[in-house]
Amino acid sequence: MKTIIRREFLDHVQSLQFIVLFALSVVLFAASGFVYVRAQAERDVYYRTQMTRAERHPSTMGARLVRRPNALGFMAAGGDQDRPSGYDIQGGEFTPIPVNPRTFKLPAIPALDWSFLIRVLFSLYVILLGYDAVSGEKERGTLRLILANPLGRVKLLVGKYCSIMAAASVPFAAGVLVSLIIVGAFLPGGLAAADLGRVLFVFFLVLAYFSLFAFLSLLFSSLISRSSLVLLALLAVWVCFAVVIPSSSIVIAEKLSAAPSETQSARMFEPMVQKEVWAKIGGVQERVNRGEFRTEDEIHRETDRIFEEGQAKVTEFYANYARAENERGRKAKAMSRISPAALFQYAAEDIAGTGDAGEENFLSQCREYSRAVDGFILRKLGKVVRVSRWSFSTNMEFQGKPIVVHSPQPQNYTGDMSDFPKFEERRPGFGQALKSAFGDLAGLLVWNILLAGLAFSAFLRTDVR
């Protein structure tokens, strides 16, 4: 058995693809590290200027909460470059700080993180290492010779599996080392010791992902007798896993979703505001004419009330829309989980604290903070004014003289701000990260077990003649 692993491993190591892979791995992980360090430095400057601004000028008029750049984004960026860098919070209303669309004219390329290199490049190379493991030996006629020795088929396949894994892991480990050195040396703040645990976990996650492709290669290699066909079939599966399934799942989720699309929601919005707000505010003038109000103050109170009621409806409308979008996102993700590449990516994002789970965690802390700020405003000013995406201002006539009514404005509290709530972003602990990644980890395990079972049973029945 040891002999097998050694022989196979040496075979791989001497091969052309191993040398190319090793060189590419070092170069690409280094490039990935440098790109990340530079981008992270920019994000860090942005974060610090925005945060100190918020801390220096606490205000009851609204707060800007900026998300701390994730130090582990080099493993799995999780689309964080497209997510809002934070939220503007005013009276319980959340407005995402628009993502920097500066480079939208460039072709959209995935972030050059570990997850991309593993998903696309390394899974391909595991295939290249393993595709002719059985079929190649059959073609050359050496399979019969090996099995003529006192060596079980199971042992032979285990040996082949181990050698593929070893040959894939060596360049990967070298790349990881290079990446960690660069990130550790050049990143402002560097890597915390606690983060290394997560890095180690992702390392093993990657091995689990490699293993799945190793089993897949062995399975196809045992089933199909011509090596070139095995490779072609494996490449087709690879394309489907890495791109076709995850990318199509978005379109399919949008099609299957019962919730109204963005434009359909937008069409419902205008009539709703018309009915709930403008019509009612317009009605106030008639009520003024009928003499329902005695003072100007009463009119203002009434329009404020109408506006706030309408406002609540608008907020709910947007919340419903956000829920529908989240639902579509969840559906797309659920569908993409057919592909182990997606399972791997989501698990890596959860462990790194990026991706959807990371954003959701930040948002829930924003909500908590916003409640605290509302409490402060309520204590100091007695009333929380919700500020919306829109406001109004209109002229009316009261007792023969023109007056202006407009939407309520939040008040600026000028007194003591020392007990104004402070925002401390907390990152979810490792246990919580593991919990959110659990499903995806289990999925990868199931794929591994399934493919291992299939590969072994296929190889045991292979006709070696």
Added chain:
Amino acid sequence: MFKTIVVREILEYLKSARFALGLIITVVLIAASTLINVEDYVLRHQDFLDAKKELQAESRRVNILRGPQVLSILVRGKDKDLGELVRVWVGDVPSELSGTMDVRKPKFPSLARLSAVDFAFLVRVVMSLMVIFLAYGAVAEEKAGGTLKLVLANALPRDKLLLGKLVSGLAVVLGALAVASLLAVIFLMLHPAVSLSGSDILRIAGMMAVSALYLSVFYALGLFVSVKVDRPAVALMVLLQAWVFLVVLYPNLSVTLAERLVPLPSEQTVAAEKAAVEDRFRKDIQEVNEKLGQATSTAEDRLRFNKVWSQNAEEIHKVDSEFSRLQTRQMKSAELISSLSPASLYDQVMNRLARTDIREYELFMEGAVRLWRSYVERLNLRYTDPDAYKKSQLPDFGYASDSTAQTIAAVWPQALVLFLFSLVFFTLAYTGFLKKDLR
């Protein structure tokens, strides 16, 4: 003799299991993706029609809507990511598109940057792989099998043999491409909600021609490696490494490189320029806002309000359009750097042909700015000459997209480079083969 070679080779290819497998994979993927993409387009198009009917008719606002391009079914490009709506108001020259709900949050960020699975993707990635599988053994396998010596023992010059292999290989590849594209086009034509104009058909024909050029680059490359490397398995490995580099890695790295080599002015710089403009207008804007906020505001106040706000907007627009110009320059550099990869060239040409690239976006935005100017002009008329205002009408939004001839004039250099790529690879294969040691 030449004919015999071509016929023999074609039959060999057609009988081979890898051709059958490759064709099945391609056809299934193209059929599935086109079906999905047609449905997606129909959904977006219906949304666009509904929105145009209602959102554009809103009484208090003028909205411009951007609809989906019909050819985005085959080449999605940027069509789905650019936003659909411009809200027109006096204080802001249109400089960006937003979604109809104005929620400035991207959808599906985890998955968003994967390339769309459409016809262009399948040709670029899947069919190019298939071509490599057909080409890698063309010479290497005959050499390994020992038949090369035998073939050339006949009264057959070497160049004729290689030419025969090229012609037959291309015939098979282009035949497969024709089958695949026919399938996609049939889905497009048969769907009742999709209507193609004459120029769309021309553009589709252009896409097929470029796809053929692109695939022949990979066939010529395959032939070259097959001539140079004697062991078929090694030839395949070399080709796959080259493929990964050309199709997956280099296009990605070149964008990153362009971002570094042609940097954009920082966000602070742009913000400072805008702040300088706003400082100049601040006093005026405060004044007109206050006047308008009073219950006693007059038509003159409103006119002045419009004038001040629109002048401010024009000045801000200058900053915006300078930045936009730099963005375009950066994009052009990225395109230039990535031109070493046939996959990137192919993408550029396909996107332009499908009208799903940034050029189309820029034409659209120019149209939006023109509409904004006539909107402001008309708005001013309301307070200077109310009668003329009532008679006048805001022109319909429109912009002149490039004609097919203009597009072809714009993409021929890239197509030529693609052709040169295949010519170079074939020449290399040719000279290599003439000198090849047959033993």
